[in-house]
């Protein structure tokens with residue numbers, strides 16, 4: 388018996404790995420093996436995630452490319468009987484990995500890397516994601532500066548729930564997925580691993596919803612940057628340096644956040660000429676204005692420090708793309724421009740499926756025609772389509788939408804007529820004024836001749 392044990396012992400190679408890295412390895416491995424009944428581990432709950440742990444002396448078997456590997460956990464407690472003046476050493480935990488010695492190279496070169504990589508991706512998938520916002524807080528010296536604070540990010544929006552043209556949607560998903568896997572590619576071409584998205588369109592067309600869907604798809608954190616709360620370019624740079632990788636930095640309504648179109652200068656000049664505003668009020672208002680400039684923002688996007696930390700997405704949203712400085716949104720800064728517009732028939736069908744669980748209905752024909760004739764945001768379509776009580780049937784939801792679309796069409800028609808009338812009146816007024824001027828000139832001319 389002892390001979391057999393000796394033979395077996397010599398045939399296997401054991402490795403006691405560094406405690407810290409192995410703790411991670413094992414935590415991750417235990418997650419990987421959550422389906423494995425043989426783990427016989429203690430099961431606890433951390434929020435929505437199941438966490439499996441390995442007790443002392445417990446063993447877990449893993450298989451990699453047909454190779455069997457045994458993991459064992461061992462707890463070493465310090466000898467409590469000895470008397471010492473020095474602080475006692477804490478308990479030490481280590482893990483023993485056992486496998487056949489022929490596989491030593493594969494295990495060390497490939498298997499451990501595989502476990503760590505898998506573990507990392509599980510950790511990212513399972514971790515609680517955060518929504519950061521910047522607000523002004525006072526430090527010890529009473530100096531107010533913008534700092535990040537966060538809440539847990541739990542938004543239900545996904546690309547599945549986002550109603551839009553499926554082809555366009557798939558294109559965006561592919562773009563995001565390609566980006567998230569392109570670490571080596573970006574390194575090869577010598578570019579910082581970041582990508583800019585400009586989402587533009589009228590209010591209520593799903594820009595914020597898309598950002599949440601992006602974060603949920605990639606499992607990234609969100610940094611919602613309020614530019615008006617940032618004192619100057621220096622503070623902006625500091626905030627950026629405080630963000631982590633695997634994140635989306637969002638500046639919503641970029642056209643309203645800052646005067647980036649040269650309007651600020653004009654505003655200041657107007658105020659300077661205002662005699663009523665006294666000097667103190669002006670100074671106080673000036674202090675409140677953020678001094679972040681267009682060049683500061685451009686540097687924020689693609690300056691040298693923007694590459695500190697990688698795998699970052701920057702998203703700007705705006706209702707008015709044309710208002711933005713072209714330098715801000717040129718490709719390379721905002722690599723992909725995505726228009727979110729009024730609800731089309733494809734987006735409506737997605738809502739109908741989601742809210743009413745139907746793919747077709749007689750009223751779809753009416754809805755399609757009305758959507759082509761009038762503009763309604765996805766937010767309004769969703770609101771009209773959503774059942775208002777438990778028992779409300781699909782038909783009455785669709786009827787409500789049809790009615791709302793008809794009303795919107797009428798309203799648009801009325802507004803167009805009013806606009807037309809206003810233009811005609813303006814033309815008439817101009818013509819009248821021109822006629823008056825001509826008459827006056829003619830009369831004056833006659834007078835001159837008479838003199």
Ligand SMILES: Nc1ncnc2c1ncn2[C@@H]1O[C@H](COP(=O)(O)OP(=O)(O)OP(=O)(O)O)[C@@H](O)[C@H]1O
Pocket residue numbers: 548549550551588589590591592593594595596597706727734765766767769
């Ligand atoms: N394409 C869409 N798919 C699903 N829901 C949508 C869509 N567009 C809008 N909604 C719904 O409408 C509401 C408003 O959408 P959201 O805030 O994303 O619009 P927005 O374009 O960001 O508006 P704003 O420009 O005013 O910030 C949300 O509750 C969202 O659920």
